[in-house]
Amino acid sequence: MSTTVLLALIAVIVLIGALGAVLGFAASRLSSDVGPVVEQVNAILPQTQCGQCGYPGCLPYARAIVDEEVAFNQCPPGGETVIGELAELLGRDPLPLNPENGEVKPAMVAWIIEEDCIGCTKCIQDCPVDAIVGTAKMMHTVIAQECTGCELCLPPCPVDCIVMIPVNAQRQALTTVDILNVRLPA
Amino acid sequence: MSIDAPQDIGQRFWRFHGGLSLRHWKQMSLQHGLEQAPLPAQLIVPIDQQIGTPAELTVSVGDTVLGGQALTRRTEAHHVNVHAPSSGRITAIEDRPVIHPRLDCQRCVVIDTDGEDHQTTLPAWDHWPEYNHEALRERLAEAGLAGLGGALFPTHLKLDRSTEQPTRLLIINGAECEPYIAADESLMRWRPEQVLLGAQILSRILDAEQCVIAIEDQMGEVENHLRQTLKALQIDNLAIIKVPTIYPEGGERQLIRVLTGDEVPAGGLPQDLGVVVQNVGTAAASYQAVVDGQPLISRVVSVTGRGVNHPVNLEARIGTPVWFLIEQAGGYTEQAARLVMGGPLMGISLPDDDRPVTKASNCLLTMIDTDIQPVAEEMPCIRCGKCSEVCPAALLPQQLLAQIRGNQLEEARALHLDACIECGCCDYVCPSQIPLTQTYRQAKHDLALSDLAQQQADRARDRHEFKEQRLAEQKARRRQRLESRREQPDNSKSDDIKAAIARAREKRQAAADQNCDATESQD
Numbered sequence: 001m002s003t004t005v006l007l008a009l010i011a012v013i014v015l016i017g018a019l020g021a022v023l024g025f026a027a028s029r030l031s032s033d034v035g036p037v038v039e040q041v042n043a044i045l046p047q048t049q050c051g052q053c054g055y056p057g058c059l060p061y062a063r064a065i066v067d068e069e070v071a072f073n074q075c076p077p078g079g080e081t082v083i084g085e086l087a088e089l090l091g092r093d094p095l096p097l098n099p100e101n102g103e104v105k106p107a108m109v110a111w112i113i114e115e116d117c118i119g120c121t122k123c124i125q126d127c128p129v130d131a132i133v134g135t136a137k138m139m140h141t142v143i144a145q146e147c148t149g150c151e152l153c154l155p156p157c158p159v160d161c162i163v164m165i166p167v168n169a170q171r172q173a174l175t176t177v178d179i180l181n182v183r184l185p186a
Numbered sequence: 187m188s189i190d191a192p193q194d195i196g197q198r199f200w201r202f203h204g205g206l207s208l209r210h211w212k213q214m215s216l217q218h219g220l221e222q223a224p225l226p227a228q229l230i231v232p233i234d235q236q237i238g239t240p241a242e243l244t245v246s247v248g249d250t251v252l253g254g255q256a257l258t259r260r261t262e263a264h265h266v267n268v269h270a271p272s273s274g275r276i277t278a279i280e281d282r283p284v285i286h287p288r289l290d291c292q293r294c295v296v297i298d299t300d301g302e303d304h305q306t307t308l309p310a311w312d313h314w315p316e317y318n319h320e321a322l323r324e325r326l327a328e329a330g331l332a333g334l335g336g337a338l339f340p341t342h343l344k345l346d347r348s349t350e351q352p353t354r355l356l357i358i359n360g361a362e363c364e365p366y367i368a369a370d371e372s373l374m375r376w377r378p379e380q381v382l383l384g385a386q387i388l389s390r391i392l393d394a395e396q397c398v399i400a401i402e403d404q405m406g407e408v409e410n411h412l413r414q415t416l417k418a419l420q421i422d423n424l425a426i427i428k429v430p431t432i433y434p435e436g437g438e439r440q441l442i443r444v445l446t447g448d449e450v451p452a453g454g455l456p457q458d459l460g461v462v463v464q465n466v467g468t469a470a471a472s473y474q475a476v477v478d479g480q481p482l483i484s485r486v487v488s489v490t491g492r493g494v495n496h497p498v499n500l501e502a503r504i505g506t507p508v509w510f511l512i513e514q515a516g517g518y519t520e521q522a523a524r525l526v527m528g529g530p531l532m533g534i535s536l537p538d539d540d541r542p543v544t545k546a547s548n549c550l551l552t553m554i555d556t557d558i559q560p561v562a563e564e565m566p567c568i569r570c571g572k573c574s575e576v577c578p579a580a581l582l583p584q585q586l587l588a589q590i591r592g593n594q595l596e597e598a599r600a601l602h603l604d605a606c607i608e609c610g611c612c613d614y615v616c617p618s619q620i621p622l623t624q625t626y627r628q629a630k631h632d633l634a635l636s637d638l639a640q641q642q643a644d645r646a647r648d649r650h651e652f653k654e655q656r657l658a659e660q661k662a663r664r665r666q667r668l669e670s671r672r673e674q675p676d677n678s679k680s681d682d683i684k685a686a687i688a689r690a691r692e693k694r695q696a697a698a699d700q701n702c703d704a705t706e707s708q709d
Binding site for chain 1: 639642643644645646647649650652653654
């Protein structure tokens with residue numbers, strides 16, 4: 001074996017070693033605990049954080065879909081649209097929504113009947129997006145713009161003073177700015 | 187290719203893509219002049235009469251108002267006021283049927299007029315050149331000025347001097363290209379001084395290098411009137427340019443293209459090119475707002491078409507019901523078959539005439555059966571390509587249609603659906619009678635809705651993640667506190683207490699020992 005071949009072999013081995021070390025370092029130090037597929041799935045899910053899928057939030061459900069191959073038809077707020085997008089992303093056939101998880105409902109927001117609220121703060125603790133303001137023994141209220149309509153505040157309320165109402169008509173009927181896509185100068 | 191010296195404007199014209207040559211039909215209403223419409227018994231004033239969220243309402247039911255009194259308060263920079271068009275009492279603030287491309291009802295202030303028509307005005311600024319441009323801009327927003335060409339873009343936003351580009355050209359848009367509509371033409375014919383002086387005011391606010399009035403080459407009469415008035419008023423820094431009549435030349439982007447050869451970038455504004463376009467009606471209203479202190483409480487509406495007996499241009503108060511104006515035009519003829527707000531191409535078909543005119547209503551068009559293309563069944567697209575030939579935005583209408591019908595809205599967005607100006611040229615030429623513009627309008631709306639949903643989802647995710655992080659931090663802090671307490675000997679209690687605890691412990695121990703002894707001894 002000539003020295004040239006030997007040299008080349010050594011060079012390749014050194015290169016493999018060096019690149020392997022770099023990759024190994026990158027894998028251990030720069031990795032995120034969220035895989036790219038999980039992120040993509042999570043981006044499709046509607047982020048209501050309602051838990052109707054059986055998981056405590058959209059991200060855990062996304063992880064379960066990817067890691068444990070849980071069925072992707074368990075998201076009632078997303079409905080057919082989300083199921084379709086997930087099927088396309090995952091390369092599987094679309095399924096009908098699993099009726100055990102709930103049914104598709106029009107967009108709603110929580111509304112606190114203020115006369116009845118006793119200020120127990122239980123709903124505040126259960127709101128996944130911090131959309132309820134209030135403190136102990138003070139009246140609470142829902143920030144309608146931030147409410148995802150997940151209904152998680154309903155069960156803990158001891159006086160049943162929270163109701164779900166249809167999303168404000170103004171929120172659905174967009175302003176002309178959104179429609180015409182006009183940029184308003186600042 | 188761009189112009190070098192300002193005096194080049196009007197020397198040559200550029201061509202925009204597509205467009206249609208249409209018969210004008212404007213003489214129909216113009217032969218009767220510009221008349222003042224009487225005051226109706228009830229005025230219905232929509233609160234939302236501008237692009238962007240409307241200003242905050244300040245009146246309530248039962249209030250008496252004067253004509254010209256502001257019903258709103260401006261709280262944001264883009265707001266323009268809405269005013270009571272005449273004096274009277276507010277009898278309701280509720281959702282009423284309105285003229286709107288998508289919505290059937292909107293919140294309106296209903297005013298029962300008292301017939302006295304008492305007016306209040308802002309201070310009249312006869313010597314307006316003494317005021318600085320910011321004060322003049324503020325005045326226009328206070329007086330409720332929004333693009334009267336129909337888009338209702340807040341006028342003062344277009345007059346911002348602080349943009350990166352200094353304004354090299356102000357175009358007063360008199361190229362009212364859609365058939366039948368003669369609101370702007372009648373203003374230029376019968377109130378040329380208001381238009382020209384208004385143009386001077388707008389030009390001064392912008393500090394524009396050059397100001398031109400663009401009219402169509404078929405408007406010979408208008409040109410004479412304008413030139414005479416220019417001479418009488420001794421204005422020499424304003425040029426009148428006749429542009430070739432091609433629909434939709436009156437579109438902002440198309441007019442800029444024709445006059446300067448420049449294209450306004452997709453998603454951009456004319457200001458990016460240093461060009462500002464203002465409608466003729468807006469110029470006249472600016473004059474009234476500044477010099478007379480008169481807020482925008484009326485506008486010129488063409489009531490025309492073969493479906494009314496006496497087509498006419500009327501200066502009507504904002505909020506006047508459509509049926510009232512039709513009556514002023516002699517009422518419907520027997521053949522009247524359809525009522526449209528706007529022109530035959532871009533207009534909104536009205537299901538009934540009990541709706542108020544707004545700042546955007548330039549024309550009420552009544553058509554008879556023979557005017558309307560027989561409603562034929564939609565046929566499949568044969569890919570003839572006529573739609574892309576006439577599209578003034580140079581889009582591919584048949585591709586857009588295919589993507590939208592296939593529910594591929596993102597693909598349609600990639601084909602620049604946003605750039606569609608909804609001019610209706612493609613509908614006009616389509617041999618298969620496909621409702622193209624309506625499809626695009628709906629798709630734009632759906633896209634905006636899905637964008638909104640996405641924004642809300644992003645926000646919800648961020649807030650959820652923030653909450654989880656906060657809870658995790660709280661938990662970690664609590665555990666840390668517990669651990670540190672367990673590790674460190676407790677120094678917080680005083681020696682007396684410690685001694686007492688030790689004594690108590692000893693006593694307990696002793697008692698336990700005794701008990702043990704006792705049980706043992708019993709055994």
